[in-house]
Amino acid sequence: MLEMIAGGEQAWRERPFVSLSCCFVVPPMRFAEDACRVLEVCVERGMPILLLAAGQAGATSPASLAGAVVQEVAEVLGGFVYVNLLKPGHPAIFGTWPFVSDLRTGAMSGGSGEQAVLMAACGQMGRFYGLPTGIAAGMADAKLPDAQSGYEKSYTNVLAGHSGANLIYEAAGMQASLLGCCLESYVIDNDMLGAINRTIRGIEVDDTSLSVDTIRDVCIGGPNHFLGHDQTMALMQRDYVYPEVGDRLSPKEWNEKGRPDLLETARARVAEILSGPRPTHLSAEMDQAIRARFPVRLNAQASGEEAA
Secondary structure (H helix, E strand, C coil): CHHHHHCCHHHHHHCCCCCEEECCEECCCEECHHHHHHHHHHHHCCCCEEEEECCEECCCECCCHHHHHHHHHHHHHHHHHHHHHHCCCCCEEEEECCEEECCCCCCECCCCHHHHHHHHHHHHHHHHHCCCEEEECCCCCCCCCCHHHHHHHHHHHHHHHHCCCCEEECCCCEEHHHCEECHHHHHHHHHHHHHHHHHHHCCCCCCCCCCHHHHHHHHHHCCCCCCCCHHHHHHCCCCCCCCCCCCCCCHHHHHHCCCCCHHHHHHHHHHHHHHCCCCCCCCHHHHHHHHHHCCCCCCEEECCEEEC
8 A cells, every 4th residue: 555655666665654663572572473473574565663662660671760771672672683684774763662650550651750761761772872763752641631741741752852862652642641642632732842842952052143243233233122133033933932822921911811721722723623624645546546455444535525
């Protein structure tokens, strides 16, 4: 199917646009036979592989956080050997995903501080080895997009982003430690991730950004403020990120506008998105060709209207 969409096998192999997330390990330290068969087929057909090892600290990996990282790194490096024995140089992603158990109950805790530092450590290990690295963050324990969800997603995503990992999976929309997904959370989390990416970008320091000439203009020959200055206008969109649904009104303006609630604002945005036209990544002809060849069970979409 992917080769059809790409325009042929060679076009797919030259630019594969889908990767396989492969849980090739049954932790601790055993290969998963069925998953490895899938991995072998995908390597043969040119699909990049996320080598995903996901031991759960205190259950299927050591309760020691350092020990959990050691085990996942060992398992994924074993996966790299496996892939390179099949096809030397085949693209693969360093997918060390140690998870955390709440040791009082055994339940997964995707939004814990321990989860945050575990994934960040794995991101740093990927940088140490110089490997393309994908880790997971944003997997809140909270069941709803509430205050708990916000703080759990924020610190797990911040640490993951600053660890230097190339890809952050599960970063938006996830609730209940991956047992749930929320459309409103996608909208809210989009604001959060924009701000986090801004922190990763950091502050540029050069002769222009130090603004000595700008300060001179304003203080000596200017209006004694920077509003409307050429530098301010030039940097307004480049250096500053603005939330789409987050509220920055003054308390007075917020009260006058009916005290807008973030979740209600997100619900309205979700409804607006879902009522609009759906993107058409495939032509109608390609969609029909795929359905003629494969038993696709999902309804087709034409101009936003469902068709059988």
